[in-house]
Amino acid sequence: MKTLAEFKKKRDYLICVDSDGCAMDTMDIKHFSCFGPCMIAEWGLDEWRDEILARWNDINLYTMTRGINRFRGLAIALLEVSEKYTKIEGVEELAFWAENSKELSNAALDREISIKPHSVALKKALAWSTAVNKAITELPQDSVRPFPLAREALEFAHERADVAIVSSANLGAVLEEWEKHGLLQHTDIVLAQNSGSKAFCISELLKRGYEPKRVLMCGDAPGDLDAAEKNGVYFFPILVKKERESWSEFIREAFDRLLSDSYGGEYGEAKKREFIKNLDK
DSSP states (O other): OBOTTTOOOOSSOEEEEOTBTTTBTTHHHHIIIIIHHHHHHHHTOGGGHHHHHHHHHIIIIISTTTTOOHHHHHHHHHHHHHHHTSOOTTHHHHHHHHHHOSOOSHHHHHHHHHHSTTOHHHHHHHHHHHHHHHHHHTSOGGGOOBOTTHHHHHHHHHTTSEEEEEOSSOHHHHHHHHHHTTOGGGOSEEEOGGGOOHHHHHHHHHTTTOOGGGEEEEESSHHHHHHHHHHTOEEEEOOTTOHHHHHHHIIIIIHHHHHTTOSTTHHHHHHHHHHHHHHOO
16 A cells, blocks of 8 residues: 555545544444543543543544544543543643644654653553553454445546545554445545644645545535635535445435535535534534
């Protein structure tokens, strides 16, 4: 698989697609079994386990912060825990780094710790993130799979467009999951957490010669919409709890609208409103 520096445009159209919660049915199981429980364990929060896990899932799955970077989601959750349940040492420092760092990854956090070796919060955040990655690798194999029609949609699109994975997930996990389920063969480049933000990745892809109005970002989270809008490309939502229906519409209508220059205007705006309504609590 080519790196961003090596990638060259082959077709006039580009489909960008997120991984977790969009193509892959992994969001719920990863947050239910890995992200939230690992936070409870790392910070010793069992006394308030049910309440904190419910709030973690709201932040990361069911509201307009769905799909937020893991470290930003962690900072939000721990700030609330520190205010409502028990004091979290150094949480403000973690929140500042999560909000201001140009790169939000284990490697970037490790570099920050080398500058601030006495930061308890930063060290615990890295330990938590490492534990999450390990827990994800230990999930039952049959618990991680594509959403119905996702593979078919990517195969369909790849006949007439370049396809790029644009994800904030761990690169190794993305490659393993997509290869295992036969999706990787329908893509041209994989851009994950280590490549930078989704907005940055799309901007770099546009430099390969795509016209913005011939680029479509498929995603399930507000960050996907934001990345699309920052680059002036179209957005197609994969709606939470309506994923099969969403991919069916992509095959039936959305992709052809992109090719026929009729995606923008009324249709695109309707898709955006539908997406926001589905998450807006």
